[in-house]
Amino acid sequence: MGKPCGPPIAQAMRIGYATRERSRQTMLNGALITMAHHRSLRLRRSLGVPVQRGKFTSLEICAGAGGSALGIELAGFTCVGAIENDAAACATLRANRPAWRVIEDDIHNVPGWEFRGIELLAGGVPCPPFSIAGKQLGADDERDLFPQAMRIVEQARPAAVMLENVPGFASAKFDQYRSALLARLIRLGYGVDWRVLQASAYGVPQLRPRFMLVAIREPYYARFRWPEPTLQAPTVGEAIGDLMALRGWQGAEQWRLRANTIAPTLVGGSKKHGGPDLGPTRARKQWEQLGVDGLGIVAEPPGATFPLDGLPRLTVRMAARIQAFPDTWQFVGGKTAQYRQVGNALPPLVAQSVALAIRSALDDRYVAERDSGPTLIQPELMQV
DSSP states (O other): OOOOOSOHHHHHHHHHHHHHHHHHHHHHHHHHHHHHHHHHHHHHHHHTOOOOTTOEEEEEESOTTSHHHHHHHHTTEEEEEEEEOOHHHHHHHHHHOTTSOEEESOGGGOOSGGGTTOSEEEEEOOSTTTOTTSOOOGGGSTTOOHHHHHHHHHHHOOSEEEEEEOGGGGSGGGHHHHHHHHHHHHHTTEEEEEEEEEGGGBTOSBOOEEEEEEEEETTGGGGOOOOOOOBOOOOHHHHHHHHHTTBBOTTHHHHHHHOOSOBOOOOOOOSSSOOSSSOSHHHHHHHHHTTOOTTOEESSOOBTTSOTTOOOOEEHHHHHHHTTOOTTOOOOSOHHHHHHHHHTSOOHHHHHHHHHHHHHHHOHHHHHHHOSSGGGSOGGGGOO
């Protein structure tokens, strides 16, 4: 770099002016952010949303084993309710989060009014009505719970909504159904968008595309941005190699090197169909290429006497790792029930990434920390 131009006195004057200007700009920024905050508080009161800054509450519907709820918790939300009708999944939720209010009931029986004022309603409504692996009956399938999700949205009036499903819901077959769902949310005062996100882009060692719908009330929706890919997904070998070696299998290192890509989609099945295997024939062939027998789940990793070139099966814990659950998250129930909980979950890392993007749109303080100046604060927030 060259030397500063001008004599020392002129240089000092310029430095003094720059310092005063920075001070003035800091005061201006603070005033604008304060105005935006007060405007935000009034809006939240009008919506029935809690006004205590930094306190974000969420309600989880069709909670399953808690993959979505856990990810949302990691994004800074407090779960005030988790609705699930499967007994084993409810036991899992209670075992891991005793403080959560777990509502073991059919969603049809749960009134949304008592959750008025939550920031986020989230959940993964049942996938079989829209899955290419099923008959894709959509609204004609008794398991379609989008109508119930919308009922609770209307009653609870959350500031934001996050709904997840299989990528089949994004297909042309469901264009009309999807458009009606979005139109209903728009009539309720939400800005709405949806995308199919690939879980591996957020650190999940699995090929798992998921349909994600986000709806946020204005003016917050204008600040929403979908999360960018965040983490390089580990390979299957990197993710669970230590678990394969846990009981002294001599072929574990060779297997780890062979399992050098991400996994195919784990399929949890349903109570009507599907057992403790890793999916249909095509998926099992993909697992075989990774050195895994996809015909079932076992209770323990391979032991010292397991053949060096054998094809081990996954344990529930291995499957949970591939879904990006932490090892501290325990699953309750029989082996099939546990695997079904794991296989049907939204990976916590995906839920966390989307929930952080939602929180950044809702939280004035988060925006103030992220943005360097007042220009990125929406103009309507400055009106006091």
